[in-house]
Amino acid sequence: MTNVLTVKNLGKSFKLKQIIKNISFDVRKGEIMAILGPNGAGKSTTIRTIMGIMYPDEGSIEFNGHAENEIPRQKIGYLPEERGLYKNVKVMDMILYLADLKDYPKKKAKERALSYLAKFGLEGKDKVSVEELSKGMGQKVQFIASIIHEPELLILDEPFSGLDPVSQETFKQEIRELANNGTAILLSSHQMNVVEELCDRLYMIHRGEKVIYGAMEDVKNEYANFKCTIKGQNPITLLETIPNVLRIEQNGDVTVLYLTQDVIVPLWLRKLPEQLTVQELSIDKISLHEIFIDIATDQHQLPEGVGSHA
Amino acid sequence: MRNSLKVAKWEIKRNMTNKSFIISLLSTPVIFLAFLFIPMLFDKSNSEENVSVYLYDELGIWNEVQEVVNESEINNWTLMQTKIQEAEMQNDLPDMEQSVYIALTEAGLEQGQIKMYMSDDLDKLSPYEASILEQPLRQLQLERLGLSEIQKETIANQVSVVPVSVDEAEAKGVALGEADPLKRIIPGAFAGVILFSIVMTGMMIFQSASQEKKEKVAEIILSSLTPVELMQGKIIGYFILGITQVIVWLAVALPAIMWRFELPLMEYLLVPELFLLLFIAFAGYLLFAAIFVAIGSTVEDMTATSNFQGMVIMLPFLPLIFIGPILADPSGVIAQVGSFIPVTAPAILLLRLSLLEEWPWVEIGIAVVILVISIWLFMKLAGKIFKTGILMYGKNATPKEIWKWMWA
Numbered sequence: 001m002t003n004v005l006t007v008k009n010l011g012k013s014f015k016l017k018q019i020i021k022n023i024s025f026d027v028r029k030g031e032i033m034a035i036l037g038p039n040g041a042g043k044s045t046t047i048r049t050i051m052g053i054m055y056p057d058e059g060s061i062e063f064n065g066h067a068e069n070e071i072p073r074q075k076i077g078y079l080p081e082e083r084g085l086y087k088n089v090k091v092m093d094m095i096l097y098l099a100d101l102k103d104y105p106k107k108k109a110k111e112r113a114l115s116y117l118a119k120f121g122l123e124g125k126d127k128v129s130v131e132e133l134s135k136g137m138g139q140k141v142q143f144i145a146s147i148i149h150e151p152e153l154l155i156l157d158e159p160f161s162g163l164d165p166v167s168q169e170t171f172k173q174e175i176r177e178l179a180n181n182g183t184a185i186l187l188s189s190h191q192m193n194v195v196e197e198l199c200d201r202l203y204m205i206h207r208g209e210k211v212i213y214g215a216m217e218d219v220k221n222e223y224a225n226f227k228c229t230i231k232g233q234n235p236i237t238l239l240e241t242i243p244n245v246l247r248i249e250q251n252g253d254v255t256v257l258y259l260t261q262d263v264i265v266p267l268w269l270r271k272l273p274e275q276l277t278v279q280e281l282s283i284d285k286i287s288l289h290e291i292f293i294d295i296a297t298d299q300h301q302l303p304e305g306v307g308s309h310a
Numbered sequence: 311m312r313n314s315l316k317v318a319k320w321e322i323k324r325n326m327t328n329k330s331f332i333i334s335l336l337s338t339p340v341i342f343l344a345f346l347f348i349p350m351l352f353d354k355s356n357s358e359e360n361v362s363v364y365l366y367d368e369l370g371i372w373n374e375v376q377e378v379v380n381e382s383e384i385n386n387w388t389l390m391q392t393k394i395q396e397a398e399m400q401n402d403l404p405d406m407e408q409s410v411y412i413a414l415t416e417a418g419l420e421q422g423q424i425k426m427y428m429s430d431d432l433d434k435l436s437p438y439e440a441s442i443l444e445q446p447l448r449q450l451q452l453e454r455l456g457l458s459e460i461q462k463e464t465i466a467n468q469v470s471v472v473p474v475s476v477d478e479a480e481a482k483g484v485a486l487g488e489a490d491p492l493k494r495i496i497p498g499a500f501a502g503v504i505l506f507s508i509v510m511t512g513m514m515i516f517q518s519a520s521q522e523k524k525e526k527v528a529e530i531i532l533s534s535l536t537p538v539e540l541m542q543g544k545i546i547g548y549f550i551l552g553i554t555q556v557i558v559w560l561a562v563a564l565p566a567i568m569w570r571f572e573l574p575l576m577e578y579l580l581v582p583e584l585f586l587l588l589f590i591a592f593a594g595y596l597l598f599a600a601i602f603v604a605i606g607s608t609v610e611d612m613t614a615t616s617n618f619q620g621m622v623i624m625l626p627f628l629p630l631i632f633i634g635p636i637l638a639d640p641s642g643v644i645a646q647v648g649s650f651i652p653v654t655a656p657a658i659l660l661l662r663l664s665l666l667e668e669w670p671w672v673e674i675g676i677a678v679v680i681l682v683i684s685i686w687l688f689m690k691l692a693g694k695i696f697k698t699g700i701l702m703y704g705k706n707a708t709p710k711e712i713w714k715w716m717w718a
Contacts, residue, residue, distance in 0.1 A: 083529065085530075
């Protein structure tokens, strides 16, 4: 797959504080790439820098072979985290204005807008004033405006925030469809389950620096070790005797044992002590959500490898 | 520039389809016409009613009075000679309507006071109407003194003192008293109206920039164009809106004024000096537009803003405090200083140029250069403030922050 966007060693400081440092990744044609990180990690700064809304202090951005000062912005679609629409205008006028700013033909934009409005359940709302829309409807219109001009690269900053599950599903489907049609998508989200489900690759950022970068499957394989959840009253002294355990978390009668990467689950199960009280037992892999929480809260208690560079 | 024009087009379209803008666009000329014509209707109803003027002519100037009244603009007087004495008429008048009794008596002439009695329904006569008989009475006084024609003419010609500065007298070599003040006032007032209207419309830039921030549209827009293009687009858009507003207003006001006051407005307006006056008006707009757009981008909630932003918004009204001294002396120190301060220069220059018969070209030149440099500088600084301010969602910027952005 060809690289649509290449970010190299991006750095940006405000006053004396370095917000992002050495940020390097690429987004390929037809893939969905996630940029993750806790609040204040530097995701929006990275995105705003890519969009040319902020200027980087260091590093370079390249879009389809164009250097950062020559990037054709009309080829990029952008849905910012902090977003809104002019209140006292009609939905169609708003979409057409944003399409016009992207140099997209009016007639084509109108056709596409009508078809997307219908697709998102907003049929007949084209002549309605924006202020009459609900928050969710407004979000859909913003999303339509960001893709109306058939961008080659689509940057979505928290596209699912504030959406109900049905609308989230519609958005997910549309994002997938756009990627299948060749659009390169860079997506930022706090909903790890959605990211896990939707994205091909991820770039996790913390305190302005990269912590994880790679394909979703690789990251899961590499970092997401097994964990064993046991329901039953068990003394910690007994739990500490169990082999291949990196960390023990106890909450009432529920214990979570984080296992080492090299563990072979059937063999490990056989090694469990006979005195162990087991009302329920389950074994599953550590989710992206847990990796995220671990990094965001600076616990770094997850199995080795997690939190280090990919 | 193409992107700026797109923004300008959008701002124009957005406002032109906005009800409150359309109402203000159309209601202002209607209000103006109402102010112009409603008092006229009342005037007419009073003045059109016929007034019977009874003259008790003891002095024998009936013919002269008739002649003077006929030549005057008074067309609702019916002059009648009467033999009724003053005392008797004072009793009758309260029962009469629309009547005036003038006692042209020897005693009155001697005392220098001719009495004019009016029926109750007439409040008073206009100063012009009241003074209409002064001329024949004065003539009679002079005749009775037995003066020669030359002596009478000399007395009739009043002597007036006209201040003339040496420079002006040398340069012009003509009596300044003959100059028509409207020649300067009308183009000046015209440019003043344009400055006022476009600056008022320019204030909408403030709201527009503030709204962009409040409604969080800025980032979406800025993903397609640069902050400077967005700012320029707003300035151009509101300039066109302001001019449209002025054109609509003037299209109604000018013919109305021409008709009402019988003034050859076009003759006064279509002079080369108008170009300079309009240039000053447009320069004033650009200066204030830069200020408004920058300050607007720092304010999200006008109700929670600091006094600083409020004070800046009031800047266009600053020249008002200089109006008194400038009217008293359009070439004085205050007028000169005001012409060199960028925010007061446009209004003060227009005011001075409307009052001064001879324009101080050197001062105008310096003031215009200062104004143009200020516009350039203000636009640069506005660009810097706008760029940062427009994306700072959720709070109003403090003066300290604005200062930092300006020099960042």
